[in-house]
Amino acid sequence: MRHLLNLGLKFLLITSVVFVILQLLYGVDFGTVLLISATLTLVSYFAGDLLILPKTNNLTASSADFGLSLITIWLMGVLLVGNPYYPSLTAALITSVIITVTEYGFHIYMGIIDSGEPGQAAGQTKRDFSFEASEELLPDQKAGSNADSHKKK
Numbered sequence: 001m002r003h004l005l006n007l008g009l010k011f012l013l014i015t016s017v018v019f020v021i022l023q024l025l026y027g028v029d030f031g032t033v034l035l036i037s038a039t040l041t042l043v044s045y046f047a048g049d050l051l052i053l054p055k056t057n058n059l060t061a062s063s064a065d066f067g068l069s070l071i072t073i074w075l076m077g078v079l080l081v082g083n084p085y086y087p088s089l090t091a092a093l094i095t096s097v098i099i100t101v102t103e104y105g106f107h108i109y110m111g112i113i114d115s116g117e118p119g120q121a122a123g124q125t126k127r128d129f130s131f132e133a134s135e136e137l138l139p140d141q142k143a144g145s146n147a148d149s150h151k152k153k
Contacts, residue, residue: 069098
């Protein structure tokens, strides 16, 4: 259920950015926008958010998302748009930069949802390096008196 919620939110974020940049600024049709958004959502969620983010930090995962979105949008733009005057690399670069900014915020959101603590990435656990004292180090007075009475016998 958590993955479906994350995928849905990520799809809405990516679709809104791709729609504004590619359709409103460059005139790409809405079907292509949806196809690019769906592909990019799946690729970046499984590769970036589930594989890279738990093993690294937010900045590294967002940088990886930038590369993934740049390549995906550029390749799909070249293959699907079919307009020889469409500046696919420029459009992909602008869209990828804005998606990377939203991905950084999405990773923070995922960290809050997954761990319940702000600023902690998904899949990372809070490491508590506190010390523990046992009874041998801090004996109870009653236990100490019983031990002394056993030694005297």
